[in-house]
Amino acid sequence: MRSFFAPFAVVLALVAGASFARADDFVLALSWTPGFCATLATPDAKPECAPSDASTNALLSLHGLWPQPRGRAYCAVSDDLIARDRSPGWDDLPPVPLQDPALEQALAEVMPGVASHLDRHEWIKHGTCTGWDADTYMRTAIALTQTARATQTQRLISKAQGDTVTSAALCRALEADFGPGILKAASLKVDRVGRGAQRRAVLVDLRIYLRDSGSGLALDSAHLAEGAASLRCTPEPLAVP
Template identity: 35%
Template sequence: MRFDRLVLCLLVAGAPLGIAPAEAQVRGKTTALLAVSWQPAFCETRPDKPECRSQTADRFDASHFTLHGLWPMRSNYCGVSQADIEADKAGKWTSLPSVELAPETKAALDRVMPGTQSALERHEWIKHGTCTGQSQQDYFADALALMDELNASPVASLFARNVGQVVTAAAVQNAFDESFGKDASRRVKMRCERDGDRRIITELTIGLGATAAKAPLATRIQAAGGTKFDCDEGVVDGVGLQ
C-alpha cells in the first residue's frame, strides 16, 4: 500500500500516525506499574527463597495475587546513597535500611508480600518507593489498598478457581474489563515462564495513570496508556504442582 493511502486509512480509522488502530483505542499516560505475582509459580522458579520454602497450600499467597511492587515510571533510586544502591543491586537486601511501618500495615504487608521474608520491601522502597514523594507508610499503604481491590475482583477469582488449569489471555482480559471497566485489559501485561513442559503464569504488570490521591484501582487503570498483553496462555500453578 502506498504511504499516502496508508496515512489516509489511519486517519479515517481515527488512529494517530504511527499507532496501530487497536492500540489507538486506549488513551492516557502510564505513570506507574503495579506488579503482582502468582506466588506458586514464582516459587516454582525460585524454590530456594525463604518465602517459597515456607509456602503452604493454605497460606494466603497460595490462592491470591501477591505484591511485587509499585513502580513509578522511569525513576529509580531517588536520594539514595551509592552504598545502598550497590548493596541493592548486589541483592544484599537484608543489609538495606529497615522499612518503618505502622504495626497493622506491616502485618498486612507480610501477608500480601511474602517476599518480606527476603527483605523485598527494603529493595522495593530503596529502588522505587523513594521516587514517589511518599513516606514509607503511605507508599506501602497505597500498594496494599490496590492489592485489596485486585484480590477482591473477578480477575483473582478466575485464577483461584483455575489452579492447575490453563487460562487464556482472552479469559484474563475479559476478567480485567469486567472488574475495572472497558479496555482495562489493554493496560495489562501477562508474563509466563517455562517450567519443564509447562508454561506457567508468573506475573501481571498493570499500568496506572496519574489521578487524585487514593483513587480506586479502576480509575487509575483507566488513566493509563496501553501496552501489549504478551503471553497468550499459561497454567495457573498451585503449591506443589509440577
C-alpha cells in the first residue's frame, strides 16, 4: 500500500479561526505495547494486550502527541465530555471526528490502543489543545511515529524483545539517530513489576520533546526541545517483554 505520509518530516497546517493559541512545544509519547501490557494487573482487560500480530508488537506504537506545557488539556471541551473521559474506560466517548477515512486504518496500524479507544481519549484531552483539526492532529502523530519506526533506536528495541536493554544502549542509539541534543530532549517511562527476586524494571514509553519553530514539526535534530527533559544513561537492564 502506498504511504501518503512524508517519512521524515511533516508540515503542520493550522486551523483558521481557532479560539486558542496553537501549541509550539509537544511531547511525542511512544509506547512499547508489550511493556505497557506487562505492567497491568489484568492485561486481558485491554484488547490491545491480547495475542496479536508479532510484527505490530515488535514496533514502537503511538501513545500520544501532547501539547505543552504539562496540564494544557481539554481545550473547549464540555464538562460532560471531560467527566466521561476521566471515567474508567473510553467506550462512551464520541469517535474522533476524522474527515479522511484513510486515517482510521493508518491510525490503527500505529496505535494498538485504538482497540480501547485510546484515540478518542487522546483527541479529547490533548488534540483539542493543538489548534489543529482532528485530521491534522492524527496525521501528524502518525507520521512522527512512522519516522520513529525507521530508526536505529527501533531496531535496538526490537532486537532486545524477550530480553533486556540498558538505558545507556538506548542513549547511544538515540544519539546516532538524532544527535547529542536528544539526551536533553527525551525521557523513558519505566515501571517496576513483580516481587522479590522477580522484580524488574520494564520499558513502557519513550518520550521525545519537540518544538515547532514556525516551519512545522518533524522528528529530527532540528526540532528537539533541548532542555525540556533529561535522559538518564545507565547500565541498569530494562526488560523488553
